[in-house]
Amino acid sequence: MSYFTSHFSTFGHEFWGLLVGGVANGVVYAMVAIGYTMVYGVLRLINFAHSEIFTSGAFASFFLMKALVGGSTPTATESVIYVILGVLVGGLAGALAALALERVAYRPLRRRNAPKLAYLISAIGASYFLFNFYGKEFGRINLSMDAPFTNNTVFTIFGAPVQMYYIVIVIVGVIMLVSLDRFVAKSKLGRGIRAVAQDAETASLMGVNIDRTISLTFVLGGFLGGVAGFLFAIPIGVVYTMGFTPALKAFSAAVLGGIGNLRGAVIGGLLLGIVESFSVAFFDGVYIDVVAFAVLVLVLMVRPTGILGERLGRSA
Amino acid sequence: MMLKVENAVVRYGAITALHGISFEVNQGEVVTLLGANGAGKSTTLRMLSGLHAPSSGTITFEGQEITKVKAHLFTTMGISHVPEGRRIFPEMTVQENLEMGAFGRKDNYDDDMERMFTLFPILKDRRKQLGGNLSGGEQQMLAISRAMMSHPRLLLLDEPSMGLAPMIIDQIFGIIAEIRKSGTTVLVVEQNAAQALRLADRGYVMENGVIAFSDDASKLLHDPRIRAVYLGESIE
Ligand SMILES: Nc1ncnc2c1ncn2[C@@H]1O[C@H](COP(=O)(O)OP(=O)(O)OP(=O)(O)O)[C@@H](O)[C@H]1O
Ligand SMILES: [Mg+2]
Numbered sequence: 001m002s003y004f005t006s007h008f009s010t011f012g013h014e015f016w017g018l019l020v021g022g023v024a025n026g027v028v029y030a031m032v033a034i035g036y037t038m039v040y041g042v043l044r045l046i047n048f049a050h051s052e053i054f055t056s057g058a059f060a061s062f063f064l065m066k067a068l069v070g071g072s073t074p075t076a077t078e079s080v081i082y083v084i085l086g087v088l089v090g091g092l093a094g095a096l097a098a099l100a101l102e103r104v105a106y107r108p109l110r111r112r113n114a115p116k117l118a119y120l121i122s123a124i125g126a127s128y129f130l131f132n133f134y135g136k137e138f139g140r141i142n143l144s145m146d147a148p149f150t151n152n153t154v155f156t157i158f159g160a161p162v163q164m165y166y167i168v169i170v171i172v173g174v175i176m177l178v179s180l181d182r183f184v185a186k187s188k189l190g191r192g193i194r195a196v197a198q199d200a201e202t203a204s205l206m207g208v209n210i211d212r213t214i215s216l217t218f219v220l221g222g223f224l225g226g227v228a229g230f231l232f233a234i235p236i237g238v239v240y241t242m243g244f245t246p247a248l249k250a251f252s253a254a255v256l257g258g259i260g261n262l263r264g265a266v267i268g269g270l271l272l273g274i275v276e277s278f279s280v281a282f283f284d285g286v287y288i289d290v291v292a293f294a295v296l297v298l299v300l301m302v303r304p305t306g307i308l309g310e311r312l313g314r315s316a
Numbered sequence: 317m318m319l320k321v322e323n324a325v326v327r328y329g330a331i332t333a334l335h336g337i338s339f340e341v342n343q344g345e346v347v348t349l350l351g352a353n354g355a356g357k358s359t360t361l362r363m364l365s366g367l368h369a370p371s372s373g374t375i376t377f378e379g380q381e382i383t384k385v386k387a388h389l390f391t392t393m394g395i396s397h398v399p400e401g402r403r404i405f406p407e408m409t410v411q412e413n414l415e416m417g418a419f420g421r422k423d424n425y426d427d428d429m430e431r432m433f434t435l436f437p438i439l440k441d442r443r444k445q446l447g448g449n450l451s452g453g454e455q456q457m458l459a460i461s462r463a464m465m466s467h468p469r470l471l472l473l474d475e476p477s478m479g480l481a482p483m484i485i486d487q488i489f490g491i492i493a494e495i496r497k498s499g500t501t502v503l504v505v506e507q508n509a510a511q512a513l514r515l516a517d518r519g520y521v522m523e524n525g526v527i528a529f530s531d532d533a534s535k536l537l538h539d540p541r542i543r544a545v546y547l548g549e550s551i552e
Binding site for chain 2: 188191192194195198199201202203204205206207208209210
């Protein structure tokens with residue numbers, strides 16, 4: 001009894017702070033979840049090496065920040081430039097890793113019409129290769145990132161402080177997610193992606209180059225995943241195994257929203273981030289993952305195809 | 317000669333679907349490909365649009381060998397394929413389906429879109445609806461207009477009348493006649509032999525992956541072998 005009353009009394013006070021933190025984490029999950037969902041949409045397979053795409057973005061931007069910031073305290077203008085450069089370099093590293101992964105680990109299997117299990121093994125192999133490679137090259141310890149901006153409180157909502165870090169995540173994330181959504185819904189290449197997701201053979205009869213479209217899908221998902229790696233690493237730094245847990249959660253978020261569904265990935269990511277954040281108000285912090293995954297299982301029991309259902313084809 | 321197929325063999329793994337077939341289509345003709353279920357008609361069309369490269373034999377289109385060309389390059393070469401079962405993109409609107417038909421084009425195709433809407437007013441009414449929500453007849457009209465969006469010189473049609481009501485079938489055959497009048501050469505696969513032969517100039521009859529015989533359409537229409545097997549009459 002006292003446990004709940006004490007937690008409830010702080011809950012009202014903490015609500016807005018938890019919401020802001022939850023939304024920010026949710027945006028990061030959503031950006032990673034998009035990569036799982038897009039690849040699933042066109043290939044009907046889970047890219048289990050996506051965690052290393054996230055890590056690639058984090059490491060690339062880590063080295064960039066080291067070179068740019070190098071222990072200094074950036075001015076406001078410098079901060080804006082550093083964040084933009086971090087996004088570009090993290091995103092490009094993620095995109096390149098995704099592109100290489102598709103070429104090396106998946107395309108040869110596709111050429112031979114390999115069974116789905118072969119892709120899974122290939123993905124696990126690529127994932128082990130990549131994170132161990134990072135561990136060997138960059139050390140197996142956590143390295144803290146040079147902060148591209150000073151994380152002070154920018155404003156408060158109902159007494160809850162909102163830090164610069166959360167604002168950066170939400171701005172970058174919203175720009176990325178909305179651009180991707182519009183690109184897939186409205187552009188010609190986006191239409192090509194949707195066509196391949198709905199009926200690849202017929203798409204090729206229309207003149208869609210399937211190999212190129214699959215590469216494009218990996219690149220887009222890889223870019224967002226790499227940017228997510230950068231954002232994630234800003235407060236906590238980088239380590240070779242850093243991709244595992246957030247990617248597993250993002251994958252769950254994609255399933256939660258409806259795998260193959262772009263907006264589902266965003267909703268799933270946000271929901272997971274917010275649930276995690278609020279679970280801290282009711283339960284001890286160590287239960288955060290237990291609560292998050294309990295919610296996942298509950299939602300899937302009620303809606304086995306996720307909140308929005310499976311389909312990348314939808315333009316919406 | 318527009319299209320020439322020589323000794324084409326197509327295999328699906330261990331199964332040989334086409335055992336070295338040869339045939340041709342001339343500029344401006346309507347040619348029909350008849351045959352029982354599993355004879356290899358769809359396989360022939362799939363081979364002609366790059367979905368299944370022949371393991372031996374050659375295909376020549378307008379004097380160029382195209383045997384090994386990949387599927388996505390066919391629309392720009394002038395060959396468009398309306399697949400069996402229509403294969404409309406179910407989660408795309410009517411308009412987006414038409415835009416997919418013009419995917420290989422770099423020029424403006426708004427006029428063509430309007431032309432399709434004039435030809436098929438029902439598609440204009442439904443332009444914002446999802447392809448998957450159209451009736452079978454509407455989907456077939458959409459599939460044909462989608463294929464026409466690339467301005468093909470050769471149109472491949474795989475069983476355009478499949479599963480449609482007689483009135484709609486007449487309408488579809490009327491459209492094919494229009495397409496031919498506009499100068500597009502047509503190769504049409506049909507189970508509906510009588511109607512296809514009345515429309516076509518020539519016909520080929522396939523059996524078990526070979527071309528059993530061929531003739532002018534008017535002669536095939538009265539050929540006892542055709543009448544027995546495809547028009548459901550007994551040989552007197
Ligand atoms: N993907 C495939 N894998 C294996 N065999 C196939 C495949 N597609 C077709 N076949 C076989 O190839 C042969 C020719 O099939 P095809 O679809 O070309 O026939 P069809 O004349 O179009 O028949 P229908 O009138 O039923 O459409 C059949 O024996 C069929 O079983
Ligand atoms: Mg067929």
